[in-house]
Amino acid sequence: MVSSLATSPPLMAAQPEIPLLEGRPSDAELTDRLLTPLWTTARGWWLLFGVTALGTLWLMVTVTYTVITGIGVWGNNIPVAWAYAIINFVWWIGIGHAGTFISAFLLLLNQRWRASVNRIAEAMTLFALINAALFPLLHLGRPWFFYWLLPYPTRMSVWPQFKSALPWDVAAVATYFTVSLLFWYLGLVPDLATARDQAPTVRRRRVYGVFALGWRGSARQWYHYRTAYLLLAGLATPLVISVHSVVSLDFSISQLPGWHSTIFPPYFVVGAIYSGFAMVLLLLLPVRRVFRLEDIITRRHLDNMAKLLLATGLMLVYSYIVELFIAWYSGDMYERYTYLVARPFGPYSLIFWAMIAANVLTPQLFWFRRLRTSASVLFGASLVILAGMWTERFIIIVTSLNRDFLPSSWHFYSPTWVDWSILLGTVSLFGLLFLLFIRFLPFVALHEMKQLRYGLVQGESSRGVAAV
Amino acid sequence: MTHWRSLEELAGSAEFREALAHEFPPGADEPASGMSRRSFVQLLGASIALSGLGGCLERPRERILPYVSNPPELTPGLAQYYATSMVLGGYATGLLVESHAGRPTKVEGNPDHPASLGAAGVFEQASVLQLYDPHRARRPRRASKELSWPEFTSAVSPAKLRRYVGDRGAGLHFLLEPTSSPFVGDLLVRLRALYPAVGIHFYGPLTSPMLTAAGTMAFGRALQPVYDFRSADVVLALDADFLASMPFHLRYAHDFAERRRITGPSDPMNRLYAAEPVFSPTGSLADHRLRTTGTSISEVAWLVLAELVQNHGLSPEGMPAGMRSLLGTVETDDGRLRWSRAVAADLAAHRGRSVVIAGERQPVEVQVIAHLLNSALGNWGKTVRYIDSPFAAPGNDGGGLGPLMDASAAGQVTTLAVLEGNPCYNAPADLDFSSRFSKLYLTLYLGLYENETAAEAKMFIPALHYLESWGDARAYDGTASLVQPLISPLYGGRTPADVLLAFLGEPDAQVHQQLRQFWQQRVASADFEHFWDTALQRGVLPDTSAPSVTPTLKWNGLDQLLTRSPAGRPPANEPAVELVFLPDPKVYDGTFAGSPWLQELPHPITKLTWDNAAMLSPGTAARIGVGSGDMLLLEADRRTLRVPALIVPGHADDSIALNLGYGRWADGEPVARGVGFNAYRLLPSMRYILPAVSATQALHSGIPRRHDLAVTQTHWAMEGRPLVLQAALEDYRHHPDFTRGDKGRTLSLYEPHKYTGNQWAMVIDQSLCTGCGGCVVACQAENNIPVVGKEGVLNSREMHWLRIDRYFSGPADDPEVVAQPMLCQHCEKAPCEYVCPVSATKHSPDGLNEMVYNRCVGTRFCSNNCPYKVRRFNWFDYNAEVSETEAMAKNPDVTVRARGVMEKCSFCVQRIRASEIEAQIAGHPVRDGQFTTACAQACPTKAIIFGSFADPDSAVAHAAAEPRAYAVLHELGTEPRVRYLARITNPNQALEDQHGV
């Protein structure tokens, strides 16, 4: 078995391998274990559900308050006209990058280990996107006119202004959400069929049956299914790169020191995947623990994820360095002030250094295999990294705005309780959606696990076989 | 006694209730808060007809005349303009008031009036909002009981009043604000004729008694100087803020600017020396500013005089030889001496072409020395002329509060009628006016508001706003002008003249007719009708300016003044500091504390809004151990005041300055109530500077240690960025192109956009901007700009389309202040435009950066990408709570913005379009100077020039072609349509090496 894995995918280390699947549970066993959560509800689930439901309710309250009163209830001002709403938007949408990255990018790279984690990652992506999409809407002065950003014919013949990056954003986020949803659902269909066939009651059989679209698992179905899935993966991969690039353009097309930077697109994409993986781990580790999936989501998976964190983390560090260097090298007094004075020593320097600590130092842990494979370390690190990436967006947005060209307009920014409520509210909503997901849908790709097992049993290399 | 009982009987009697019924037209006594649409329309209709709608007070139909001849430099649009005058501190400023459908909406200066020459200050401009203030008093009352006008008139009619004050009117006293109104003066004379013993007193906290006192001391006659800055090459201002706050400052600023403005490197420029404790707009424009305490100004004046007499052989006219020696040689050598020497030399070199002006808060001896200096310099009759004070002072007692209080202490005051003013609030603390006033047997107060004085008065009558009333007044130079109403009284009310007529027993006399008759008797004009009409149309009574008087110095009594040796400063270890009381640049003496516009107008130097604070130098602050916002405990004559400290670079050490006019407590003015701190609690009588008060950090438990100061500009340095470029005149001559790097087209990948037609543009001359804020208020009034309140300002959400950035530059201990009006730059390559997702901001063919409010969704990306941060966002619905009367003040030509949209300077596009239509009708292209923006129009120094770049001969094109023109943040390639002229100063080489002290 071990020997069969000699042809290791690039991200795996060389030493004796931790297997991708410990033991060889039969298809039936796999199915039973992975589907039981659908038929039973634990008390703990109800508890978490209650908590997140309350949080979501609070989100609705504060959002309503904002829409009725005006966004003046936030801390924003002139010069800092963008703050929490946009920070949260960028943060959530960044998190939403890991799912597609894992399922599409790793699929193309033929990374078989994705099998047991991609479903959760994809679901996470969708939920993050739902939260992200909330903010551009809310932050408008007149949210009820959001549709003016869409091109539709009017008597006044007014159209969106496509030189602005915001309509690009609309297109990118909408596309990304649609494609991610299709990708996720397509992956679900065979498992929904399994759920249909396993369902204890007729009602459930019917419900799952409807969503399974009458999947039979015939060779022809599998063949076209694979083609479509691969194509979607092929499309989603450039898409995932493009989305955060476009988001970064929201800033870099401006001429604000701290925003007007050519490295932004790759820098943002890397940061996005970095935070995304942290979030995947944050969700994966408890699930793995609660449902005793240590043999299916093995330490090997943790190891790989940690390596990805390390890699993206290092790329992020590189971006930071380049930013600073270019600021100095440009000789532009405003750039220099923002990067070399305002951020490290200005009114928000504490947050800046917190960001450095979280994003630059944390990933260095993962040079050590023991730490890479320790669930608790990973969990903690993920939390820190997520916070760190949030502060990064805070630094990018607020410190660039609050001290720009004319010192006369410099002014401090501080958030209000509404800002905080909405941020925490979206976290609750995210949790709520995830809880519903693991309760009602197969959160590990059954058919892919079975295939992985089959592949392992056959002891054949994965080369040449699309690892669907 | 009986009399009062009888009045009550009258109030109770049936026929009175009968009369009452006829007296009050339906709906007229509704409060505006509950004003019904119907009665609102009635008001409007009435105003259009310019006829009187009753209110509680019957008014006849009167005819007022529009400003018919429109000089090309100001053509109103469809609105009508009327000339009138506003009185402040007793002096009139001529105004043109824009009126839409009978609603005065905007106040502008009257170019024909000597005190205005077309400019209007912040108070004049904001007065229109006061007219519509829903908090104005509406209800005449005795105690808390309704009081009708006939009830009142019969009560004070001689017939009734004599029973009480006797035939001579003993115990009857009047307290008025200092007035220059010839008509009121005449009424007072008649009143004295009726009641020989009547006491008539005047008090205005900011009407300095020093001027007249100095006149009396130096000339034995209350003469006041009028300066002519147009022919002054060198000006020495001794703590005199003649550019922004002294009487006649609009005119002075205009004249000064005439000599300050240069159109090229070769032009000459006047030179301004200022010695002052507090950074004033005048000081910020000075070529050499001496930072010195208010008490030491006399020393500086004395040093300059001694220098002139001894080293330049210049002595005041008729100075006895013996007296020259009295000015012994000066020993003290600190910065002051060197400074004074240089100044004296420069003045001596410009005999007859210089001005020495002393601030009205400076004590008598400084005023006198200023007279002597002007005499020594031969400025009399050239740059300085003397006139009799235009104030009405009937009989021999123009007594102020002092005599009145003495009389009341002696029990000689039984009846006191206070006609306007607010003495219970702003009387000097040591007089204890308020408690005395409340003890008097019968007190009457006529005022706009139920304010502090109204609260203590037994009888209260609402006053009329000047835009609702007839009257006349004199300007500082004596020129008389008329006050004509633009709208019938909104809430009813009376003028001081009405009340005086009532006392004279002529309750039915109409002020309008009386006024006409008064002038008819005095004007030797064949055709009085024509004279009167022209006067109303022009707003000025021809050739009424006061004749010059050739003064003669009365030397006896001056010797001791001259011999006194310079007063040394208090040693540094001593905690005592001097306390200087200042008129507030925003609320004056508190009169305008109820005006949201003015409360939110940033202080010219400190940029403080919605507050006043103890201004002090960094050094003094360090010595006391306070920072900005820390509470300070001031103690003088056993009276204390807790007030937050505010550190101002360039403030004199050992000196603390307080603006008067805050800390109001009356419920009648909710906007003013509780804003700031009441400096009157320490104000002494007859002085504006307390030489020694103790200032300590307020550490008492229970009171807040800190106070949030809403300052609109929190960062005061330019960070070495090329924002306000400046140069000395000499350097400019040698390197005229020193702004070369900050102008011209920047490289671009694209072809520049092809423009057609007029290309609107603006040039701002930073050599002339005093930072007074006139343009800011003008913009606010013209463009319906909302007010956000202290909380809003604290969160940097102020809505001003035009703000005045203020930077400190130069050495930290003695910096310069530069002011830079900052507004939408209307960039040809506007960064705001290309980031808007819905084209809510775009460029017009005539080069305007247009903001389309109803297309805006409020992403605020435009503001983020605006390097000048001049865009303003409606965070809330700021117009939700506008009362119906306040709504009447809105400019109908300008959209009132909704919640959630961005707004910014539009270059007064409504004026542009109006003038285009007008030009089209007249069949000629829009002429240069045919109209201008509100800010340019209000500017007293004409520092703002507006016009079209398309016309190479336009003023704006010429200004932009000046070598020192440049664009702020030019290197960003935004191609702004607003250009700045670098600030040129004209320093004295002799003082160059040492910067101030």
Next chain:
Amino acid sequence: MTKGLLAEFATATDMISAVSRLREQGYRDLETYSPFSVPGIDRPLQLGSSLIPAIVFAAGLIGALLGYGIQWYANVRHYPQNIGGRPVHALPAFIPVTFELAILGAGLAAFVGLLIVLRLPQPWHPVFEVEGFERASIDRFWVAISAEDPRFGAGRSARALEELTPLRVIPVGALE
């Protein structure tokens, strides 16, 4: 396949070999059912071409054209405006939306195309009637011979299947 014979196997390997054997015997209209996509089943079943890539490519192209077209029509043709002095036809600025719409079109086409090609959703199918067939989505592997196959003969084909030692052989639809 709506009529024919089903043979149930325990493992994927048995299923694959069964299919190859049947092909050797000349059966052409074969089908298999499995809980996952079994590698190596395509060759014996001769599954080699799919319409989907073509559909996706076309849709992507349409999306791109639409994306650019809308922007050009809105900002250049229908209502050109002076926006910050920039050129009205700003090609670089139009790229992102064009790209995103290309992906959107292609992505939707991939999904919809699949449904069309597979004629899904199809809630009912004769094989669902087969008792125990639900394990096809869990852990059983089925081989089916369609009645349409020219070599199909109820008895003969059944025997052929029996020789492959399946767990059992069951007819689908109404045979005989």
